[in-house]
Amino acid sequence: MGRVLLVGRLAVRDLRRRPTETALLLLAIMAATTTLTLGLVLRDAAGDPYVSTREATSGPDVVAGVGRLAQLPGLEDLARGDGVAGHSGPYPVAPAKLEASGRVSDVQAVGRDAATASVDQPEVTQGSWVGDGGVVVEAAFATALGVRVGDPVTLDGRSFRVVGVAVTAAMAPYPGTSCLVAVGCMSGAVSGDIAAGLPPGLLHNPGLVWLTQADVRSLTSDPGSLSYVMNLKLTHPDEARAFVGANPPAGRDAPRLTAWQDILEDATEVAGDSQILLLIGAWLLGLLAVATLSVLVGGRMADQTRRVGLLKAVGGTPSLVAAVLLAEYVLVAVVAAAAGLAVGSVTAPSLTESSAGLVGGAGTPSMTVSTAGVVTAVALAVAVVATVVPAVRAARSSTVKALADSPRPPRRVGWLIAISARLPVPLLLALRVAARRPRRVVLAVAGVAITVSGIYVVLVLNAFLSTQPLAGGYDAAQVELLRQVLLVWMVILLCLAAVNAVVITWATVLDNRRSSALARALGATPGEVSTALAAAQVLPALAGALLGAFPGGFALFAALNAITGGDGDRATLPSLWQLLTVVLATVLVVAALTAVPARLGGRRPVTEAL
Amino acid sequence: MSNAADTSVLRARGLRKDYGRGEGLVRAVDGVDLDVGPGETVAVMGPSGCGKSTLLHLLGGLDRPSGGEVVLNGRRIDDIGEKALARMRRTAVGFVFQAFHLMEELTALENVELSALLAGRSPRAARRRAEELLDQVGLAGRARFLPSALSGGQRQRVAVARALSNEPLVVLADEPTGNLDSAATLDVLHLFESLHESGQTLVIVTHDTRIAATADRLISMRDGAFVDETRLTGGTTGRLGALAGLED
Numbered sequence: 009m010g011r012v013l014l015v016g017r018l019a020v021r022d023l024r025r026r027p028t029e030t031a032l033l034l035l036a037i038m039a040a041t042t043t044l045t046l047g048l049v050l051r052d053a054a055g056d057p058y059v060s061t062r063e064a065t066s067g068p069d070v071v072a073g074v075g076r077l078a079q080l081p082g083l084e085d086l087a088r089g090d091g092v093a094g095h096s097g098p099y100p101v102a103p104a105k106l107e108a109s110g111r112v113s114d115v116q117a118v119g120r121d122a123a124t125a126s127v128d129q130p131e132v133t134q135g136s137w138v139g140d141g142g143v144v145v146e147a148a149f150a151t152a153l154g155v156r157v158g159d160p161v162t163l164d165g166r167s168f169r170v171v172g173v174a175v176t177a178a179m180a181p182y183p184g185t186s187c188l189v190a191v192g193c194m195s196g197a198v199s200g201d202i203a204a205g206l207p208p209g210l211l212h213n214p215g216l217v218w219l220t221q222a223d224v225r226s227l228t229s230d231p232g233s234l235s236y237v238m239n240l241k242l243t244h245p246d247e248a249r250a251f252v253g254a255n256p257p258a259g260r261d262a263p264r265l266t267a268w269q270d271i272l273e274d275a276t277e278v279a280g281d282s283q284i285l286l287l288i289g290a291w292l293l294g295l296l297a298v299a300t301l302s303v304l305v306g307g308r309m310a311d312q313t314r315r316v317g318l319l320k321a322v323g324g325t326p327s328l329v330a331a332v333l334l335a336e337y338v339l340v341a342v343v344a345a346a347a348g349l350a351v352g353s354v355t356a357p358s359l360t361e362s363s364a365g366l367v368g369g370a371g372t373p374s375m376t377v378s379t380a381g382v383v384t385a386v387a388l389a390v391a392v393v394a395t396v397v398p399a400v401r402a403a404r405s406s407t408v409k410a411l412a413d414s415p416r417p418p419r420r421v422g423w424l425i426a427i428s429a430r431l432p433v434p435l436l437l438a439l440r441v442a443a444r445r446p447r448r449v450v451l452a453v454a455g456v457a458i459t460v461s462g463i464y465v466v467l468v469l470n471a472f473l474s475t476q477p478l479a480g481g482y483d484a485a486q487v488e489l490l491r492q493v494l495l496v497w498m499v500i501l502l503c504l505a506a507v508n509a510v511v512i513t514w515a516t517v518l519d520n521r522r523s524s525a526l527a528r529a530l531g532a533t534p535g536e537v538s539t540a541l542a543a544a545q546v547l548p549a550l551a552g553a554l555l556g557a558f559p560g561g562f563a564l565f566a567a568l569n570a571i572t573g574g575d576g577d578r579a580t581l582p583s584l585w586q587l588l589t590v591v592l593a594t595v596l597v598v599a600a601l602t603a604v605p606a607r608l609g610g611r612r613p614v615t616e617a618l
Numbered sequence: 619m620s621n622a623a624d625t626s627v628l629r630a631r632g633l634r635k636d637y638g639r640g641e642g643l644v645r646a647v648d649g650v651d652l653d654v655g656p657g658e659t660v661a662v663m664g665p666s667g668c669g670k671s672t673l674l675h676l677l678g679g680l681d682r683p684s685g686g687e688v689v690l691n692g693r694r695i696d697d698i699g700e701k702a703l704a705r706m707r708r709t710a711v712g713f714v715f716q717a718f719h720l721m722e723e724l725t726a727l728e729n730v731e732l733s734a735l736l737a738g739r740s741p742r743a744a745r746r747r748a749e750e751l752l753d754q755v756g757l758a759g760r761a762r763f764l765p766s767a768l769s770g771g772q773r774q775r776v777a778v779a780r781a782l783s784n785e786p787l788v789v790l791a792d793e794p795t796g797n798l799d800s801a802a803t804l805d806v807l808h809l810f811e812s813l814h815e816s817g818q819t820l821v822i823v824t825h826d827t828r829i830a831a832t833a834d835r836l837i838s839m840r841d842g843a844f845v846d847e848t849r850l851t852g853g854t855t856g857r858l859g860a861l862a863g864l865e866d
Contacts, residue, residue, distance in 0.1 A: 420723040420764065429731070429741040436735060444723060526719050529680060530733045530780070531708025533701045611700070614680045615672075618719060 015328070018319075019335035022312075029304060032507055033340045034347070036300040037390055039504040041348025041383050042355070043497070044290035048379040049356040058177060058275045062268065064131045067177030068239035069248040071128075071271070072263040073101070073188045075235050082263045083238045091251055096125035097238035101188045102227045103211050108153055108161040108170075114211040115149075116188050117163060118237065119224030128178045128239040130218065135172030138220050142171030148181035149215030163217075164227055174218065178239055180274035182215050186266060189214075189235045238263075285469075285490075288568055289497040292458050293504055294390055299455040300508045301394035303448060305337065307515040309398040316402045317410030326403040333399035334392070341391035345384040349375065352383075355496075418444035437527055437540030441520055442547060449548045452512050456552025456594060457560045459505040463590055464561020464582060465568060466494050471580040506601055513545050513602040517609030524609060525617030538610030542602045549598035553591040561587075626653040627787050627819050628677060632686035635672050635842075646672040648842035649686070654788065657817040659810075661833035663825055669842040670823040671792050677821060678711045678790045679703040691787055708737040712781030716793035718773045720765040726752060726776045727761040733783035744783075751779035755809060771802025778809055788819040795826050807832060 023030045061067065072086055080098060087095045100119040105112055120130075120138050130137075130144070135157035138144050143163070145155055150173045155161065159170045179186055187193035193211040219227075228234060242251055248267035255265055312333070319329050353375050402410075421443040428439035442449050473487050517524075524537045532540075562581070582590075635647040646669040654660050662670050675681040677688060679695050688696045690710055695703060707713075712733075720729045727748050734744035752761050755775040757768075765773050774794060781789050794810070795803040803826070810832050813820060822829055830836050831850070838846040 417766070418723045425724065425728060429728075429735055429744070433736055433738070440721075440723075522719070523721060526721070527732075527736065528704060529678075529707065529713050529719075531704055531736045531784070533704040535701060536704075615675045618680075618715065618717075 011328070015331050015335050016339075018332045019339055022315075022332075023336055023339065026308070029308060030340065032511055033301065033304055033337070034344050035507055036297045036304075036504060037341055037344035037387050038348050038351070039500045040290055040293040040297045040390060041345050041387050042351045043293050043348075043500055044287070044386055045349050045352025045379065045383050046356055046496070047284075047287035047290050048382060049353055049375065058272050061131065061175055062177040065175065065177050066125075066127055066129055066241075067268060068096075068128045069242040069245040069268050070240040070251055071178050071186075071237060071266045071268075072240060073235060073237045073266075074098075074263050075189070077232045077234060077236070079263070080236055083236060086255065086263055086265075087238065087240065089255070091243050091247070092240050093243045094127055094241040095238055096127040096129075098236035099238070100221055100224045101235040101237055102224050102233075103189045103214070104163045104227050106153075106161055106163055106215065106217065108155045108159060111153055113149075113153060114193075114214040115163070115217050116193075116211065116214050117143075117217050117219050117224050117227060118188070119221030120218050122220065125239075127241045128176060130174035130176040130178075132172045132174045135170070137172055137174070138218050138223075139171060140220055140223065141168055142219075143168040143223075144172040144174050144218040145170055146179075146182055146216040146218075147173050147175045148183075149217075152182055153215065163219075166227070168219070168223070176216075177268070177271065177275075178237075179216060180271055183213050186271075186274070187211070187214070188237050284568070284571060285493050285497060288465075288564075288571075289462070289501065290386075292462050292564075293500060294386060295458050296455055296501070296504045296508060297390050298394050299451045299458075300504065300511055301337070301390065302451055303508075303512050303515050305395050305398050306448070307511075307518060309333070309402050312402065313405070313410050316405060317407050320407040321411060330399045330403035333402060334395055337391040337395040338388060341387040342384065345387035348387070349380055349383050419446055421446065433532060433536045434539035434543055437532065437537065438543035438547065441516060441523075441540055441544040444523075445516070445519065448512060448515065452509075452545060452548040453552040453555065455505060455508045455512070456549045456598070457556035459501055460553050460556025460590060460594055461560035461564040462498070462501045464557060464587070465565050466498050467582045467586060467590075468565050468580070469494055471582075506597075509545065509549070509598050509601045510605060513541065513605040516544060517541055517605050520609070521612065521617045525612065525614045528614045529618065534610045536610075538603075538607045541606035541609050542599060545602040545606070546595055546599050550591070550595050553594040556594075557587040557591050625655055626689075627656050627658075627691060628652070628654040628821065629689040630677060630686065631689075633673070633676055633683050633688065634685035635669070635676060635681070636684040645842050647676060647683070650842075650844055652677075652837075652844075654819060654821055656819055658835070659814045659820040659822065659833040660835045660837060661830035662821065662823045662837045662839055663827075663830050664839035665825065668839045670825075670839055672842075673839070674790050674792050674821065674823045678713060679707055680713075708733070709784055710787045712784070712786035712789040714774070714777050714781045714789060714791035714794050716796040718765070718770075718777045718797070720773055720776060720780075722765055725762050725764055726757060726768065726772075726779075729765070729776055730779045730783055733780055737784050739784075747783060748779070751782055752776070754782075755779045756805075769802060770798045771805040774798060774802065774806050775809060778806070778813075782813075782818070788821060789813065791820065791822045791824075793824055793826075794822065795824065795829055803828065 072083055074080060074083055083098045086092070102117045102119075104115050104117050106115045122137065122139060130146075132144065133147055135144070136142075143161060145153070150156070150170075155170050157170050157172060161168050161170060175181070189211065193214050225231060225234070242248055245268065249269055252265040252267045255263075316329055316333075319332065320326075324332075424439050424443040428436045428443075431439065470491070473490060520541065524541070527537055527540075528534065565581075630650055630652040633647055633650040633652070634645065637644045637646060648669070650673060652660075662673065664670050672681065676683050676696075679688070679690075683696050686696070687694055690706065693706075695706055698706070720726075721732070724732065727745070730751055731741075731744040731748035734747055735741065739747070749758070749761065752758050755778060757772060757775055757779070760768060760772060765776070768776065774797075778789075778791075778794070781791075791810070795806050798806060807828060810820065810822065810829065814832060814834075820833075822833065824830055833850060836848045836850055837844050838848075
C-alpha cells in the first residue's frame with residue numbers, strides 16, 4: 009500500500025510541476041476520447057429511437073405490399089400463413105401530388121381506418137388521427153415540407169386540412185421512404201436530361217401521408233390502380249428476415265416483403281453514417297494522440313533523467329521507476345477519459361437530430377457501461393503505447409549516468425550530414441537538427457499525413473454532400489447534420505494536429521538547446537538558428553502532407569467506403585490543384601505554428617545553454 | 619596596458635556585468651580595462667566564480683555587458699545587433715570551451731569544418747581547411763572518428779582546430795585544460811605554445827598555472843576585477859613548464 013501511495017504521490021507531484029505539458033497531454037488524449045465517445049453514443053442512439061417507435065406503434069415485423077387490386081389475394085394468403093401472429097390491412101395506397109404553402113411534393117397516400125389498428129398504429133405526435141377531409145403527415149416529411157397541424161393542403165387538386173403529424177415504424181422516415189405504389193419511386197437529385205427520360209407518373213422523393221380509406225379511394229378514378237399494403241406481426245419477430253427469405257416474390261403478382269430489421273437500417277442510416285465518421289475520426293485522433301504523447305513523453309523522460317537516477321540511488325528498483333513514470337500518464341489518461349466521456353455525452357444530442365420522424369429522436373443517447381469501458385480502455389492504451397518504451401528504457405538506464413544527467417546521444421545520419429554541407433546555413437542546420445532524432449521526424453511526418461488524409465476525406469464528403477444533397481436519401485437537415493459531424497471531426501483533428509506541431513517543435517527546441525547555442529557561438533545568427541528549427545519541422549510537414557494528400561487520403565477514403573458500403577464511384581475526388589493547395593496550406597500553417605517556439609529557441613542566451 | 623591601446627586587437631574599457639538587482643545584485647565583472655595586442659597571449663587567472671568565464675563571454679560577444687565597452691579590431695561590439703555579433707564571431711573570434719562542446723553526431727573532421735560552413739565557405743574549401751587543421755593538431759589519423767571515440771585531450775585539440783577554422787583575429791579559451799588529465803594537458807599546452815609562436819592572438823582563462831605560464835601577460839582576477847598583472851618574458855614557456863613540474 010505504501011508503495012502504491014509513493015508511486016501516486018511522485019506521479020502527481022511531477023504532473024503539477026509541469027502544468028503546461030500536463031495540459032497538452034490531457035488535451036491530446038481528450039480529443040481522441042471525446043470523438044470516440046460521440047461515435048459510440050451515436051451507435052447506441054442510432055437504434056434506440058426506432059426501437060422506441062416500434063414499441064409505441066405496435067410496429068410490424070414484416071410489411072407486405074402489392075401494386076394492384078388483382079394481387080390482393082397474395083396478401084391475404086400471406087396473412088394466413090405459418091408464423092404470422094396478426095396483421096393489419098390491407099390498406100389502399102395512392103400516388104398523389106401534395107401542395108402546401110406553394111411547395112409541391114410527391115406523396116404516397118395510405119388509406120387507414122379511424123379506429124386503432126392492432127399492428128402499425130402510427131403514433132400521433134401532434135394533432136389527431138385521420139378523419140374525413142383530414143390528412144396526417146409523417147413527422148420527418150412534415151418537418152421537411154414545413155407543414156403544421158391546421159395547415160390547408162391539396163392532394164391532386166383536392167383540398168384537405170392537416171389534422172395531425174405522426175411517426176411510424178412501418179417505413180423509414182422521409183426521405184428514406186420505401187416505395188409502396190405500382191408507378192414506382194425514385195430518390196436523389198435528378199438533372200433535366202434524366203427527368204425527361206423517366207416514366208410518366210414515377211414518384212420523386214415521395215413523402216408519406218395518411219388519409220381515411222375513402223379519401224384515398226377518391227384520389228383515383230380507377231380503383232384497380234390502387235396499391236395495397238399490409239402489416240404483419242410474426243410469432244418470432246427476430247426471424248423476420250428468414251420469413252421474408254422463405255416467401256420470395258415468385259412472380260409479378262407476389263407481394264413484396266420488407267423485414268423490420270431492414271427498415272431499422274434505413275431509418276438509422278444517417279446516424280449510422282455519422283457514427284462511422286466519428287469512429288474513424290476517433291481512430292485517426294487516437295493515432296495523432298499517440299504521436300503527440302510519444303514526443304511529449306520522450307521530452308519529459310529526457311528531463312527526468314536526473315530524477316530517475318536519484319530514485320534509483322535511494323533504492324528504487326527499475327520496476328518502481330517504471331511504475332512512477334507510467335503512473336503519470338495513466339493518471340492523465342484516466343482524467344482524459346472521464347473528460348472525453350463527459351464532453352462527448354453532452355455534445356451527442358446535438359448530433360442525433362437525424363432521428364426526427366421517430367419517437368424520442370433527439371436527446372435520447374445515454375452513456376452505457378460498455379461505452380465508458382471502451383473509451384477508458386482506449387485512453388489507457390494510448391498512454392501505455394506511448395509511454396512504455398521510454399519508461400522501461402529510463403528504468404533500465406545506468407544510475408551513475410542518470411545522476412550525471414547526460415543527455416541521450418543524438419543519432420548520426422552520415423549521408424544527410426554530407427548532403428547538408430552543400431546547403432545554405434539554415435537548411436544545413438535544419439537537416440542536422442532533423443537527423444539527430446529520426447524517430448521524432450517519423451512521428452511528425454505521420455502526424456501531418458494523418459491530418460491531411462482526414463482533410464482529403466472531408467473534401468470528398470463535403471463535395472458529395474454539396475453536389476448531391478439528396479443522394480443516399482439525405483434531406484437538407486440530414487446533410488446539415490452530416491456537415492456538423494464533419495466539422496466536429498475536422499476541428500478536433502486540426503486542433504490536435506496544431507498541438508502536435510507545437511509540441512514537436514518545442515521538444516526539438518529543448519533538445520537542441522546546446523547545439524543551437526554552439527552554432528551561434530560559431531557564428532550562426534539567431535535568425536539562421538530560428539529558421540533552421542522551424543525548417544526542421546516544415547520539411548517533415550511537407551513530406552507528411554504529400555503522403556497524406558496522395559496515397560494516404562485516397563486509402564482512407566477507400567477504407568471508409570468499404571466500411572460503409574458506399575458507392576465510391578459517385579464521389580468526386582479532390583482535384584490536383586485542391587490537393588496542392590492543401591499541401592501548400594499545411595506547410596504554411598506548420599511554418600506559422602512553429603515560428604514562435606523556433607524564434608524563442610533561436611534567441612535563447614548562448615551562455616546559459618553552454 | 620594603455621600604451622598598447624592604439625594597436626590592440628581586443629580592447630575593453632570599464633567593462634561591467636551585473637546579475638540581479640537591488641540587494642540581490644551580483645557584479646560578476648566590475649570595471650575591467652584590457653588591451654590585447656596582435657599576437658599576444660593573455661592569461662586570466664583567478665579562483666572559481668571570480669568572473670573569468672563571464673569576462674571571456676563579454677569579450678567574444680556571447681553575452682552583453684551591463685556597462686563599458688568592448689572593441690574588437692577597432693569596432694565596438696557591445697552595442698551592435700545579434701546578427702552583426704554573429705557575423706563578427708564567424709570571422710574574428712574562435713572559442714575553445716572547457717567542456718569541448720563538440721557535436722556528438724559529427725566526426726572530428728565534420729566538427730572542424732562546421733565553422734567554415736557557417737561562415738559561407740564552399741564545402742570543398744571547408745573540408746580542405748579542416749583536414750589541414752586536424753593535421754596541424756596531430757589528429758589527421760582520427761579525422762573520421764566521432765567525439766565519443768576520442769580521448770579528452772584529442773577532443774580539446776579538435777575544439778582548438780575548430781576555433782582556428784576561420785583564421786580568427788583572436789582565440790578565446792575558457793579553461794581549456796579544466797577537464798583533462800596531465801598527459802592531455804601537456805598535449806594542449808604544446809598546442810597553445812605553437813599557436814603563440816605562430817602569432818595567434820590568444821586570451822586564455824584558466825586557473826592552471828601551467829597554461830598561464832605560456833602567456834605573455836598574466837592577469838589575476840578577484841571578485842570581478844583585475845587585481846594584478848604580470849608581464850612574463852616571451853619564449854620562456856619551456857622553462858616555466860619545467861618550473862610548473864610538467865616537463866624535465
